[in-house]
Amino acid sequence: MYRKANIRMKANRIIYCIRQGVQSIRRNGLFSLASVVTIAACVFLFGIFFSIVLNLQYMVKQAESTVGISVFFDDNLTEDEIMGLGETIQRHDSVAQIVYVSPEEAWERYKERYFADYPELAEGFENDNPLADSASYEVFVTEVEQQDAVAQWLQSLPGIRRVKYSELAAGGLEKANQLISLVSAGLILILLVVAVFLISNTISLAYAVRREEIEIMKWLGATNAFVRAPFVVEGLMIGLVGAAIPLLAVFFLYQTVVRFVMDRFGILLSVLKFLPAEQVMALLIPVGLLLGAGIGFMGSFFTIRKQLKV
């Protein structure tokens, strides 16, 4: 019996807090709106920025996967030995895929790539494939960072004459990847710091106005918890609403922009591979809501604590 009454009291208490929170939002229309707008603005910028960064990283990843290592064999290798080598390479952890390039294919590719401008040069070689001995594997690694290690490992295998890969391209992509990650992290950090600044700012303003209200409650004998609870509930709700609105906006904006860029800038499509909106949002929505709720909760909790020393 006693326990039941206690639970009912607790439930009553929680209901009271939530009702007070809602009423408080209504009563302090302007200040609640101000807090929602601030949180929304921050989450909005965060969302846009976050999508850009995700896509940049995705594009670099895409570019990485097109950089392969060419492996040329010793002249005296039999087809079986070449097959065996291929299996060995395939089994390596960091190797994603290998492709066999026959001498004929190699020469066709070569002509296409290098003689296109000087067709007269290629004529000298007709019917006499200068690359007859140049069968090769193209090896694609899982992570561009492994490029060097895999190349060295390939070099050390018996029966391999030459390993060729664009150190510059691989190194450049790896560095680009690092740079993007670093700059993104830096910018996101800056954005978060700015957001926290702005929000604690707005909340301080809103509470300075209600300082009198808090004082009066305390003079009436209210405990800190009693005063704090509605404020915190209010903060939480403001945070959630403030995050939900811009997330929705980012979703529609993202779709529109991607479609627009695909239409208008088709020529760049080989470099620009966008993530589908759903995939971006699947990550962004939980992060954004958590951010909003966290900011709203913490903002009101700490601000109210400062004010409660009456």
Add this chain to the structure above:
Amino acid sequence: MYRKANIRMKANRIIYCIRQGVQSIRRNGLFSLASVVTIAACVFLFGIFFSIVLNLQYMVKQAESTVGISVFFDDNLTEDEIMGLGETIQRHDSVAQIVYVSPEEAWERYKERYFADYPELAEGFENDNPLADSASYEVFVTEVEQQDAVAQWLQSLPGIRRVKYSELAAGGLEKANQLISLVSAGLILILLVVAVFLISNTISLAYAVRREEIEIMKWLGATNAFVRAPFVVEGLMIGLVGAAIPLLAVFFLYQTVVRFVMDRFGILLSVLKFLPAEQVMALLIPVGLLLGAGIGFMGSFFTIRKQLKV
């Protein structure tokens, strides 16, 4: 005499306004601080973003300038005729620079570029330059957009056998340039809208608190101008201070980041050409200060106007 007194009264009035503005900032410490922080945050984000965009555009410009058009001559052209052609080309408005490439240079470059991987291929041509007839001009245009037009014009000149340029590279760069401009404009617009939102937000909060003060002044018989002036002066000063701080921060941050990237990501230096900090700031400082002062002024002016209807 009368005029002199009038001028002195005006001067007194202005001094009073400025003094009131300063005192008002001191009196309303928290609210002034809040406004400064908000403007500073917005200008800071704007500054960072602005520098990134400027550099991206600069990099694309740099990349563009490395894309040239190769012009090959008819077999029977004399050296004088070639020189004459060069002068004609040079005189074209959209041409930035032309470079003469002799057959020997062409072959050296060719070997370097295409035979590096298959040195055995080059041996067959020793002492017999296969490109003996391939003297050419490399033509650099001022704007990548002119690439097509210039190429067509070159094609139409007499004595020219072949005009070669990377349509894909040129087209891609042009599109990339457009895309960056468009996305930048979009993001800057979003940032500005968010900034205006945030600031009018903060100022509304700050003024709601001072609504009582404004009302009392009006009941004492103050004109709107009398009430408004100190607020506007205050807004202007807050705007300037709020803009100056983040501009300074951006300046130092920019230098640090550029130095850091140059040190750590040297491999990307061929693509990453940064603008010097001074050049970025020369543009950013006036824009930023104007932005801050404008926002501060307009924010207080319009907010106070809403409140003055007592």
Add this chain to the structure above:
Amino acid sequence: MIIFENVSKTYEKGTRAIKNMNLKIRPGEFVFVCGRSGSGKSTFLKLLLKEVEPTSGRILVDDQDLGKMKRRGKAVPLYRRKLGVVFQDFRLLKDRNVYENVALAQRVVAAPAKDIRKEVTSILTTVGLSSKYKSYPANLSGGEQQRVAIARALVNKPEILLADEPTGNLDPSNSQEIMNLLEKVNEMGTTVIVVTHNAELVNRMKKRVITMRRGVVAGDVQEGEYQDESE
């Protein structure tokens, strides 16, 4: 000359604070306005200050029709400068000290800088606050705040003085001093209108007494007494 012609005031929520008020107050008169709590006394003063507009009727002050005065422009500020007002809830600026609060009234009318100091110091001495001139309202006692409000209303030597319960927070001897001050100001030509519940003072001073009852003028007697009607 203050003239109320058939003035009524109904607040938004439907409270009829003033009903059909007809009244004349000549320049230089000293008038007490009495009546129970909620009978419309403060509303009467707010109408005169053009803080609220009448629902119907006409208010004339020195032949100016308050209803025809435009909210925009200088007409309202110029009219208000004729008045000195002591609000029932003081309405001091919280972020300025006593001196600045009183000086503000002079700044608003663009008084010459050198006069401000003299006049403000003098009026603060008169209400007995010369030692508190640097204090902020939050650090004053109730009666001290009330005296700052009185000083602010008087510093411009207004044509008409409206005082809402100016002695509600003052002890009898301070109250008497303030009343003497108001009488002196009145003798120098200012029309004085005082809302008060202080029956003793009203009875002692033998001035015109207007008694309000539920928004209606229930009595208007020269050399009158405080009428307590327990309805």
Add this chain to the structure above:
Amino acid sequence: MIIFENVSKTYEKGTRAIKNMNLKIRPGEFVFVCGRSGSGKSTFLKLLLKEVEPTSGRILVDDQDLGKMKRRGKAVPLYRRKLGVVFQDFRLLKDRNVYENVALAQRVVAAPAKDIRKEVTSILTTVGLSSKYKSYPANLSGGEQQRVAIARALVNKPEILLADEPTGNLDPSNSQEIMNLLEKVNEMGTTVIVVTHNAELVNRMKKRVITMRRGVVAGDVQEGEYQDESE
């Protein structure tokens, strides 16, 4: 039992509001505190409420030493719930209506929801505001606001009632009714401490009168009268 032992209070700016106060008030007493404006009456009440701390000396209420009560935790809130306070400047919550303002005092002590409605309605009727229960403070007359403050102080049937100038904005008959109410509350066991300037009321009611003068207890008489000292 309220005991002041050598209590002094000097505000930050150096104003010595209370000097060496020694005082005993027994449970169930009815005490008037009188004195000129600025003599330290409100400060005396603020000390009892633990709104300000004494610079020196000791205050005991029901054997609890207020100085030893920790700011953190529940001690201060629990102590304050024994008190009902009418502030000189009312201190109503601007964003809640009359009903909510009074109910707040009950919510704070976690009164059962079903009692709140009954008690709040009943006390509002007692102070004559049952028709205004939905109004917001800004839309009330001065006297009405004061009565809301009184209702809020009484709704919890406090052990000790502190009232600072509770009739400053009320007409004589309303004032008398409020005093009768306080007397009734007192008869039911509440210790009542009233700060007032209303000499007539004090003289009529024949209660203990403590007279303050410049922070010092200048008189403490059972069945006393209002002492006006024009110094």
